[in-house]
Amino acid sequence: MFTGIISGVGRIEDVRPLGADASHGRRLVVQAPAGYLDDVALGDSIALNGACMTVTSLELDTGRFGIDISAESLARTAGLGEPGPVNLEKALRANDRLGGHLVSGHVDGIGTVVFFEPVGESWELRISAPPPLARFLAYKGSITVNGVSLTVNRVTDLERSCEFSINLIPHTLQNTTLGTLRADQAVNLEIDLIARYVERMLGGSLPRP
Numbered sequence: 001m002f003t004g005i006i007s008g009v010g011r012i013e014d015v016r017p018l019g020a021d022a023s024h025g026r027r028l029v030v031q032a033p034a035g036y037l038d039d040v041a042l043g044d045s046i047a048l049n050g051a052c053m054t055v056t057s058l059e060l061d062t063g064r065f066g067i068d069i070s071a072e073s074l075a076r077t078a079g080l081g082e083p084g085p086v087n088l089e090k091a092l093r094a095n096d097r098l099g100g101h102l103v104s105g106h107v108d109g110i111g112t113v114v115f116f117e118p119v120g121e122s123w124e125l126r127i128s129a130p131p132p133l134a135r136f137l138a139y140k141g142s143i144t145v146n147g148v149s150l151t152v153n154r155v156t157d158l159e160r161s162c163e164f165s166i167n168l169i170p171h172t173l174q175n176t177t178l179g180t181l182r183a184d185q186a187v188n189l190e191i192d193l194i195a196r197y198v199e200r201m202l203g204g205s206l207p208r209p
Contacts, residue, residue, distance in 0.1 A: 001092045002047050004100035004142075004149020006176045008033040008088040010048075015082055018068065025070040026081065027056075032063050032088065040065065045091040045105070049177075050147030050188040051077050052091075052105025077107050078186035079146065085177045087147040100149025101142040102193040109133050111145070113185045114163060123173060125166045125181065129189060134162035136191035136199070144190040148176050 014029040030048065037060055040046070044055045046065070051073065057066035074081050092098075115126035127145065129137065137143060137155050143164065144150070150172075154165040173179035181187070 002052070002089050002103040002105050002147075003092055003096070003098055004050075004089070004103045004144050004147065006087045006089055006148055008036045009085055009175070009177060010036070010088045011085050012048075012080070012083050013064070023071055025068060025072075025074060028067050028069060028080070030065055030067065030086065030088075032065060034063060036088070037063060037065060040090065047089045047091075047103075047105045047147050048086045049077070049079050050087070050103070050105065050144050050190055051080060051107050076110070077188050078110050079188070085180065087176050089147055101144075103144050103147075103149065103190060104193055106190060107188045108136075108191050109189050111187050111189045113181050113183055113187060115165075116181050116183060119167070121170065123168045125168055125178070126163055127166070127187060127189070128158075128161045128163050131161060133189065133191060136195045137162060137164050138195075141195070142192045144188075146177060146187050148172065148178060 010030045010032045012028050013031045016027045018024045018027055040055060042055055042058060045052050046055060053067040055065050056068050069080060109130040111127040111129045114128050117124055134157055137152055139155060141152050143152055150166045152164050153167055156163045168178060
C-alpha cells in the first residue's frame with residue numbers, strides 16, 4: 001500500500017531482457033537518490049511511476065536496486081521499459097502519515113497528456129483517460145498519475161475518451177518527474193481505491209484496460 005507522496009526521484013539505468021522473445025519480461029536496474037536504500041531490504045515493495053515492484057537485488061554501495069518486471073506489466077504500464085527518470089515511493093508503514101490518499105500500486109490504465117502549460121504560478125495538466133475509467137473520475141476526487149496523488153479539478157466526458165484537468169504547484173513539479181511531461185506522452189493512472197470498492201458493492205466491475 002502507498003500514499004501517492006513521492007519520496008524520491010530515481011532513474012532506470014539499465015534494462016535487460018529476461019528471455020529471447022516478447023513473452024519474457026525485463027530486469028531493471030534503478031539508481032536511487034543518496035541514502036534512499038538505507039532502510040530497504042530484499043523483497044521490499046517500491047512503486048516505480050505508480051507501479052508496485054519487488055526489490056530483487058540491492059547494491060548499497062552504489063545506491064542501486066534491481067527489479068524484475070513481467071511482459072504483462074510492461075504491456076499495461078508506461079515508462080518502465082527503457083532508461084529514464086522514475087518516481088519512487090516506498091511501501092506505507094502502519095504508523096506513517098497518510099499525506100496523499102490510499103494507493104495500491106496497481107495501474108488501472110494508461111492516459112495521454114493532451115495539455116501541459118503554465119497558469120499563473122502553477123501548471124495545468126490535462127490528461128485523456130480510457131473510457132472505462134471515466135466513471136471513477138470526479139470533481140475534487142483523487143487520481144494517481146505516474147504514482148503521484150493528485151486532485152481532479154475538472155472532468156469532461158468526450159465521445160471516445162474522458163479528459164480531466166489537474167493543477168500542479170511548483171513543489172510537485174520540482175520533486176517528481178511530472179515537470180518533464182510533454183503533450184502526447186503516456187502516463188500511468190490509478191483510480192481512487194475507495195471508488196473501486198464502491199463500484200464493486202454497487203454490482204459493477206472494473207473493466208480491463
